Amino acid sequence: MGKYLATMMLVCANILALACTFAVGFLRPPPSLGELEKDNLEAQQAYRNYVEAWKLKDIAALEKVISGDYVAVDFHGKVSDKENEIATAKADAEWTSMTVEEIHTRIFGKTAIASGFISAQGKTKDGNIFSAKVRFLGVLVKQDSAWQLVATQSNSFKPVPAS
Numbered sequence: 001m002g003k004y005l006a007t008m009m010l011v012c013a014n015i016l017a018l019a020c021t022f023a024v025g026f027l028r029p030p031p032s033l034g035e036l037e038k039d040n041l042e043a044q045q046a047y048r049n050y051v052e053a054w055k056l057k058d059i060a061a062l063e064k065v066i067s068g069d070y071v072a073v074d075f076h077g078k079v080s081d082k083e084n085e086i087a088t089a090k091a092d093a094e095w096t097s098m099t100v101e102e103i104h105t106r107i108f109g110k111t112a113i114a115s116g117f118i119s120a121q122g123k124t125k126d127g128n129i130f131s132a133k134v135r136f137l138g139v140l141v142k143q144d145s146a147w148q149l150v151a152t153q154s155n156s157f158k159p160v161p162a163s
Contacts, residue, residue, distance in 0.1 A: 040105045043112035043140050046147035048100050050138075051118060054089050055098035062086050067141065067148040075156055093122040093130075110142040117157065133157040 046065055053061035063086065070082040080088070103116035118134040139151040 036107055039107045039112065039142070043105045043107065043114060043142075043147045044100075044103050046140055046149070047103060047105075047114045047138055050149055051098055051100050054092070055095040055120070057089055057092070059086060059090065062089055064146075065148055067143065067150045070149055071151045073153040075154060093124055095120055095122045096129075097121045112140040112142075112147065114138040114140060118154075 049061060050065045052058070053065060066082050066085060068082060070085065072080045072085050074080065098118060098120040101117045101119050103114055106113045115135075115137045118132075118136060120132045120134070122130055122132070124130065133156070134154050135157040136152060136154045138149055138153075140147045141150050142148075
């Protein structure tokens with residue numbers, strides 16, 4: 001009986017230790033509203049910086065805001081990585097304007113989901129002016145105290161006519 005009691009006490013002690021370990025994670029105070037708002041604003045600014053860098057073909061800024069393990073899905077469903085994305089930005093049309101018209105973010109610890117609209121005007125190589133409206137979804141991760149893009153997907157946006 002003594003050996004059974006000692007085994008049960010050991011099992012209970014292990015369960016208690018495990019429960020305490022999990023409780024420490026759950027008992028951490030959630031981020032304050034000020035911290036969440038700060039993270040939201042910083043993540044939104046990081047996405048805006050990405051769009052501005054793309055428009056200006058600022059490769060150094062793109063290198064900084066795009067994470068090394070970045071994945072993108074373009075308008076055609078093609079998947080690309082950071083290297084290809086930067087090459088695409090270099091070869092892209094000349095953009096006369098490109099703005100994030102609308103952006104919404106949700107913060108999950110050190111991860112942010114951003115979605116919204118980008119409006120742009122550009123010029124083709126033969127001088128034709130064109131406009132684009134894009135719906136985007138982006139995932140950013142806070143790495144070394146800076147928000148970086150780890151994934152994006154963009155689709156051309158065409159409003160559905162009212163019926």
